[in-house]
Amino acid sequence: MAKETKISMAVIRRLPKYHRYLGELLRKDIDRISSKELSERIGFTASQIRQDLNCFGDFGQQGYGYNVKDLYDQIGKILGLDKNYKTVIVGAGNIGQAVANYAKFEKLGFHLQAIFDKNPKLVGIKIRDIEVKDVDCLDTYLKENKIDIGIICVPKEHAQSIADIMIKNGIKGIWNFAPTDLNAPDDVIVENVHLSESLMILSYRLNESELFKE
Amino acid sequence: MAKETKISMAVIRRLPKYHRYLGELLRKDIDRISSKELSERIGFTASQIRQDLNCFGDFGQQGYGYNVKDLYDQIGKILGLDKNYKTVIVGAGNIGQAVANYAKFEKLGFHLQAIFDKNPKLVGIKIRDIEVKDVDCLDTYLKENKIDIGIICVPKEHAQSIADIMIKNGIKGIWNFAPTDLNAPDDVIVENVHLSESLMILSYRLNESELFKE
């Protein structure tokens, strides 16, 4: 991570897409690519691609372009995909189970250590060989086990209190699926997945375009 | 939807959050709010709130502020939440099932009509009283039933071919959970939920902040 100055959120949100497209090129045994050609595939301007990449270092070579494998690895490193994270899921309902079973998850270095729920019908069942624990044990569990990331899949009414327990016990990142904004100190990173917002935006765009006639 | 000129994506992506916060105020029996007070709750500047809302009409009143119920309803209408949409899910794996069982879904006016999968082990099972059909029937089904929105929850390798069938049969919106970018004509709206991108951004931010020491 070469250069200084704060990277803008706009750039950061494009990084995973670079990583994904470079991964595809790699699988196609393409070993070099110019910003112009990548631009045509990925849909960003060549100029933007060069600007974005230059936030992190001089990855390219004049007259040649970028080495695909190299750049893929570099961006993976920038994204922290070379690291390992210990995670817990709180909320073993539909979304919690889907996340737990989400295969890509482990591949990216996120290792699920435990799952919690408050529903007695779910406590005790096994998901991916992990027995669901009672949420009352969460606080104790987090004290006894160093966990990096907490995944919140509970209804919005309980999300903040679960987040508070996580924060109190030193969790550094929260992946929040509850449809609410969590309060957290600056040194705890919260990344939201708000499905209903996504759906509303789809609905808006459908109507805006006048495509949708009931 | 009063005013003209194209609304920017930045504004649109904030609309669901307005809707959510106004819904909360409503439940707390607060019936009027100024841009300043809303600003303190929602975390946007008062100026931005007034700018955003004015894209769609003059909802406020000088010296008074905004009527919560009114504004909530207006934004709901702008988002198309007063409409009903017929949907199908293709892919009855973890994510497909989670989406199918997602309660909020129906409440927003999205009515699930059918679920498809190609796995014989899943074909025939019932999810929310809907029997999973073989994906080979998708094309015929869409010809016989007018569906508004297709939800893609299949692995990325199959996403485009499913999308093609949907597009060919007149589906106007696609909610895409497959980690790939779909090709679609301009009159088909694609809204992506890329979970792994969200996770990568969390990972990046964790490392950037130097909070994460392995």
Added chain:
DNA sequence: TAGATTGTTAATCGATTAACAATC
């Protein structure tokens, strides 16, 4: 009326695009 708060214009800030010298 006086006070409050909007709607809207102007100023600022930040992000994207264009251009081109540097250089492989």
Added chain:
DNA sequence: TAGATTGTTAATCGATTAACAATC
């Protein structure tokens, strides 16, 4: 070397914030 393509600066575009007259 000549051609290609980067890294980077400057120009443009768009989004956010500030300011304030209009008005409830």
